[in-house]
Amino acid sequence: MNASKQEQRTYLGIPVPRPKVAFFELSSCEGCQLQIVNNEATLLDFLSLVDVRAFREAMTEKFSDYQIAFIEGSVTRADEIERLRKVREQAAVIVAFGSCACFGGVNQLKNRFSDPAWVKQEVYRGHPVETADTARPIEDFVKVDLKIFGCPVKKEEVEKIVTSLVLGKTVVHPKYPVCLECKANNNLCLFDLGEPCLGPITRGGCNAWCPNNRFGCWGCRGPAVDANVAQLQKIMRQHGFSEETILDRLECFGGFAEQAKELRSKIGGKG
Amino acid sequence: MNHRLAFHDVAPHGHRYARASDLGSFEFTYKAEITSIYRLTDAENLYRIRIVNNEDRRHFSFRPGQFVMLELPGVGEAPFSISSSPSNREDIELCIRTVGNLTGVLGHAVRGTRVGIRGPFGTSFPMERMHGGNILLIAGGLGLAPLRAPIAHVQEHRSMFDHVDIIYGSKELSKLLFTFQYEMWKKDDIGLHIVLEKGDPAWSGPVGMITKVLEEIIGFRDVSFIRQTHAIVCGPPVMFKFVCAMLSERGIPMHKMFVSLERRMHCGMGKCCRCNVGSTYTCLKGPVFDYWSVMNLKEAI
Amino acid sequence: MLFRVAEASQLKALFELLAQTNTMLGPVKVADDLGGNPVYSFEEVAEFSRLSLDYTTTRLSAKRFFLPFREDLAVFALQGKDWSKQMDYHMDRPAVLFGLHACDINALNRLDKVLMGSDHPVPYYAAKRKNIFIIGTGCTPRPSCFCRSMGTNTVTHGFDLFVTDIGGGRLFFEIFSSEAYHVIRDLATGEPTPEDHNAYMRVETERNRKITTTVDTTDLTKILDMEFQSPVWKTWGDKCLGCGSCASACPTCYCYGVEETVDPGLREAKKTRTLYSCNIVDFAEVAGGHNFRPERGTRLKYRYYHKHRGFVEAYEESLCVGCGRCGDICLAGITVPEVIASVRGGDPT
Numbered sequence: 037m038n039a040s041k042q043e044q045r046t047y048l049g050i051p052v053p054r055p056k057v058a059f060f061e062l063s064s065c066e067g068c069q070l071q072i073v074n075n076e077a078t079l080l081d082f083l084s085l086v087d088v089r090a091f092r093e094a095m096t097e098k099f100s101d102y103q104i105a106f107i108e109g110s111v112t113r114a115d116e117i118e119r120l121r122k123v124r125e126q127a128a129v130i131v132a133f134g135s136c137a138c139f140g141g142v143n144q145l146k147n148r149f150s151d152p153a154w155v156k157q158e159v160y161r162g163h164p165v166e167t168a169d170t171a172r173p174i175e176d177f178v179k180v181d182l183k184i185f186g187c188p189v190k191k192e193e194v195e196k197i198v199t200s201l202v203l204g205k206t207v208v209h210p211k212y213p214v215c216l217e218c219k220a221n222n223n224l225c226l227f228d229l230g231e232p233c234l235g236p237i238t239r240g241g242c243n244a245w246c247p248n249n250r251f252g253c254w255g256c257r258g259p260a261v262d263a264n265v266a267q268l269q270k271i272m273r274q275h276g277f278s279e280e281t282i283l284d285r286l287e288c289f290g291g292f293a294e295q296a297k298e299l300r301s302k303i304g305g306k307g
Numbered sequence: 308m309n310h311r312l313a314f315h316d317v318a319p320h321g322h323r324y325a326r327a328s329d330l331g332s333f334e335f336t337y338k339a340e341i342t343s344i345y346r347l348t349d350a351e352n353l354y355r356i357r358i359v360n361n362e363d364r365r366h367f368s369f370r371p372g373q374f375v376m377l378e379l380p381g382v383g384e385a386p387f388s389i390s391s392s393p394s395n396r397e398d399i400e401l402c403i404r405t406v407g408n409l410t411g412v413l414g415h416a417v418r419g420t421r422v423g424i425r426g427p428f429g430t431s432f433p434m435e436r437m438h439g440g441n442i443l444l445i446a447g448g449l450g451l452a453p454l455r456a457p458i459a460h461v462q463e464h465r466s467m468f469d470h471v472d473i474i475y476g477s478k479e480l481s482k483l484l485f486t487f488q489y490e491m492w493k494k495d496d497i498g499l500h501i502v503l504e505k506g507d508p509a510w511s512g513p514v515g516m517i518t519k520v521l522e523e524i525i526g527f528r529d530v531s532f533i534r535q536t537h538a539i540v541c542g543p544p545v546m547f548k549f550v551c552a553m554l555s556e557r558g559i560p561m562h563k564m565f566v567s568l569e570r571r572m573h574c575g576m577g578k579c580c581r582c583n584v585g586s587t588y589t590c591l592k593g594p595v596f597d598y599w600s601v602m603n604l605k606e607a608i
Numbered sequence: 609m610l611f612r613v614a615e616a617s618q619l620k621a622l623f624e625l626l627a628q629t630n631t632m633l634g635p636v637k638v639a640d641d642l643g644g645n646p647v648y649s650f651e652e653v654a655e656f657s658r659l660s661l662d663y664t665t666t667r668l669s670a671k672r673f674f675l676p677f678r679e680d681l682a683v684f685a686l687q688g689k690d691w692s693k694q695m696d697y698h699m700d701r702p703a704v705l706f707g708l709h710a711c712d713i714n715a716l717n718r719l720d721k722v723l724m725g726s727d728h729p730v731p732y733y734a735a736k737r738k739n740i741f742i743i744g745t746g747c748t749p750r751p752s753c754f755c756r757s758m759g760t761n762t763v764t765h766g767f768d769l770f771v772t773d774i775g776g777g778r779l780f781f782e783i784f785s786s787e788a789y790h791v792i793r794d795l796a797t798g799e800p801t802p803e804d805h806n807a808y809m810r811v812e813t814e815r816n817r818k819i820t821t822t823v824d825t826t827d828l829t830k831i832l833d834m835e836f837q838s839p840v841w842k843t844w845g846d847k848c849l850g851c852g853s854c855a856s857a858c859p860t861c862y863c864y865g866v867e868e869t870v871d872p873g874l875r876e877a878k879k880t881r882t883l884y885s886c887n888i889v890d891f892a893e894v895a896g897g898h899n900f901r902p903e904r905g906t907r908l909k910y911r912y913y914h915k916h917r918g919f920v921e922a923y924e925e926s927l928c929v930g931c932g933r934c935g936d937i938c939l940a941g942i943t944v945p946e947v948i949a950s951v952r953g954g955d956p957t
């Protein structure tokens with residue numbers, strides 16, 4: 037998979053480096069990494085942009101001379117913290133890859149149980165488990181240089197970001213919320229159909245993936261810049277959604293952890 | 308029975324254009340080549356750019372204070388003031404600070420890279436109106452870049468002006484722009500007053516606020532001098548706000564002071580609305596405004 | 609303008625005359641909302657029966673046929689240090705927009721002013737505007753319409769043909785373009801009688817009577833200037849989600865951003881224009897992070913400045929045709945009549 041040495045590429049005469057990259061996973065479903073290999077049409081182009089040194093989904097050989105590390109998954113165990121620190125020492129750039137790495141993702145749902153011992157008993161039936169009590173974004177342990185949002189990440193977006201990286205362009209995430217792309221797709225608003233949706237406060241860029249399929253947004257890409265979360269909560273209440281429904285949405289991926297925590301303490305959540 | 312409607316080809320001649328009212332003018336790009344890149348400071352480069360096609364090059368002319376949209380295909384497009392003499396019809400110079408996407412990639416560009424140029428756009432400093440009087444050319448930081456075109460005009464028409472002073476404030480010694488030109492300006496009897504915000508062992512000139520130096524230059528002038536004076540002020544908003552307030556107090560009428568505003572721009576042609584101040588298009592009614600107009604713009608400062 | 613009358617059945621004949629060789633677009637019922645009200649949208653239609661010509665309004669305007677949300681302005685083929693730029697206006701055959709209301713035609717006329725009538729006209733828009741044949745139809749006012757206040761409840765140009773149902777199974781045709789005249793010639797029509805004129809006026813009076821929401825635009829440009837510091841902007845700003853849905857739905861909002869991209873094979877670059885909204889956080893943000901309008905309230909205020917002040921200054925009319933879509937679509941319930949009334953310091957009248 038590591039293509040043989042080729043001559044220096046250029047873009048409009050400007051030299052283009054071919055960085056060495058590695059993919060790692062912590063506690064995750066590996067769905068984000070799969071997104072990359074899934075895209076056969078552009079996989080070769082992708083591999084000509086970067087030199088992949090480690091990638092569990094597609095290669096057995098591994099090298100540790102990478103410059104960019106894509107890390108998928110959240111931190112749930114002590115040994116993962118150790119691995120993360122090692123990667124940080126080697127990598128010039130650490131990319132939090134997917135919502136688990138960025139916010140904790142679906143894994144962080146367990147953070148809401150205030151009595152983890154009870155959870156372990158109930159869920160694992162007393163089997164010895166080596167998971168810590170929380171699922172944390174990797175940012176809590178090492179410096180993160182770049183985030184790629186989404187559960188899973190969108191392959192087109194990953195390709196665009198990687199192309200930008202090698203060309204020296206700045207990587208800019210959409211600051212606008214999902215609604216903008218939802219309207220662009222001429223979708224019916226889910227609120228009109230009686231469904232809750234976090235589109236107005238969630239960072240766009242997914243091309244309104246869920247609303248396109250008539251599912252309300254669950255906020256997997258985290259908050260849009262300047263998101264008016266309080267107002268959306270008010271609107272959801274006006275539409276008759278219960279506090280639990282609102283809370284379920286807000287805490288699903290961890291991007292709105294702060295607001296979810298506040299709401300939970302207000303309504304005296306379970307656990 | 309059926310009725311096939313006629314198809315109207317709106318721009319049958321494609322993207323050539325002669326007038327701004329032509330549909331072809333919208334995405335019309337001059338192809339240009341970066342012929343030299345001169346490193347001015349750690350953060351700023353001076354790019355010399357030459358329109359490739361001979362006829363296009365003859366077609367292109369601009370007035371001091373106008374800007375172009377510079378495009379690096381696939382990377383981006385952004386507005387930059389032309390920082391060279393309007394009478395140079397061979398090439399233009401742009402002084403560009405590395406701050407983001409396009410400017411970042413331009414920082415790695417090489418000689419021979421081809422870029423796109425649209426424009427020139429916007430209003431200009433009315434140099435002819437200033438003939439016969441004194442000029443204060445006041446710049447803060449990167450503001451010296453747009454001033455280079457009016458300075459060139461002054462140099463080329465030196466006898467048309469009486470007293471000419473450049474007052475240039477910079478953060479620190481290593482950030483001074485166009486140091487290679489200072490002697491030439493002085494030779495053309497232009498007073499050059501540089502002030503640094505931060506002192507330096509290698510610097511013997513003044514340190515402090517630009518308004519302090521300005522005070523020294525015009526403080527002793529009489530009413531008739533002030534009456535004959537125009538000012539061009541380029542720099543960050545806080546800077547031109549203080550400077551203009553001070554000049555205004557000294558008696559220079561607001562319509563004789565000119566500033567250049569900076570806003571986000573995505574078209575340069577009054578279409579994208581990103582550059583609006585209040586409801587005024589900076590790209591059409593500006594970037595050069597007299598200070599009276601600026602005071603009357605909602606949201607301007 | 610030439611006038612003609614015809615039997616109601618001629619509407620279907622008109623559709624069929626055009627549908628065989630042209631793309632047909634028109635209002636279609638796409639769903640029922642929670643309250644059981646029909647939701648309409650402009651879509652491509654093949655059958656006359658699919659059209660809902662008695663529609664109230666569509667959620668989004670017909671703007672997307674003229675100003676697609678996303679459009680490539682140019683494609684660059686890359687060759688070494690050089691490139692070549694190719695443009696396509698994305699319109700290669702005529703289309704018919706069947707059933708546009710007066711407010712929406714007026715909206716296009718306003719877009720024409722800025723996108724076709726000023727320096728550097730936009731060929732991407734012009735190509736579509738000149739190749740979409742517009743058939744207007746009389747509307748069914750709903751409570752959020754305030755077109756009468758904006759002077760947009762009737763339309764005098766900017767369409768090819770306007771059809772009004774004047775009752776008694778009769779249609780009244782206003783023929784604006786010669787192209788429309790040629791189409792009409794193939795239908796069974798007659799000269800209108802004085803009684804038809806009266807019927808037309810009765811229908812219009814009745815329609816106007818149903819437009820009950822009003823906006824006081826007297827001296828609005830000045831009042832907006834005077835109330836620049838008014839606290840109401842912050843109040844509305846606190847409610848606003850900054851989602852841009854108002855601009856997406858609006859038939860006259862046209863502002864945009866441009867982004868350039870390169871394919872991962874570094875073979876081709878694109879310059880893409882995407883419609884934007886001044887309510888979105890980075891509308892006026894510049895390199896280095898400085899934002900000229902960081903608060904939602906100042907952004908919302910700017911929206912009203914552009915629509916009700918700046919555009920009026922430039923073109924003598926407002927960039928709002930009172931269609932009410934922005935208020936209907938806004939989850940926060942922010943409507944033009946209420947905002948303007950609050951700026952004027954009173955209750956909506």
Ligand SMILES: Cc1cc2nc3c(=O)[nH]c(=O)nc-3n(C[C@H](O)[C@H](O)[C@H](O)COP(=O)(O)OP(=O)(O)OC[C@H]3O[C@@H](n4cnc5c(N)ncnc54)[C@H](O)[C@@H]3O)c2cc1C
Nearest residue numbers: 385386387388403404407408409410570571572594894895
């Ligand atoms: C009239 C005018 C004259 C200018 N002259 C100069 C000059 O002579 N030298 C110089 O170094 N800079 C100048 N600037 C600022 C320059 O345009 C920005 O630094 C540049 O847009 C940054 O682009 P970027 O892609 O590197 O930044 P990013 O932050 O990545 O910006 C992305 C895009 O946003 C827009 N944008 C961001 N910041 C600005 C801004 N400040 N002004 C306008 N658009 C912006 C552009 O479309 C840009 O491509 C001028 C700006 C204006 C309006």
Ligand code: SF4
Nearest residue numbers: 215218225226233235
């Ligand atoms: S469905 Fe969701 S994302 Fe789409 S417009 Fe409605 S709230 Fe916004």
Ligand code: SF4
Nearest residue numbers: 242246253254255256
């Ligand atoms: S709509 Fe929301 S949940 Fe769905 S992919 Fe987009 S951001 Fe994620």
Ligand code: SF4
Nearest residue numbers: 848849851852854938
């Ligand atoms: S006014 Fe309403 S629709 Fe417009 S941005 Fe604000 S919340 Fe969204």
Ligand code: SF4
Nearest residue numbers: 858928929931932934
């Ligand atoms: S601002 Fe609102 S009411 Fe006015 S034209 Fe736009 S959508 Fe219609």
Ligand code: SF4
Nearest residue numbers: 855861862863886914
């Ligand atoms: S009102 Fe705002 S969204 Fe609409 S065109 Fe003007 S700037 Fe754009």
Ligand code: FES
Nearest residue numbers: 575578579580590
């Ligand atoms: S830069 Fe687009 S309108 Fe001024």
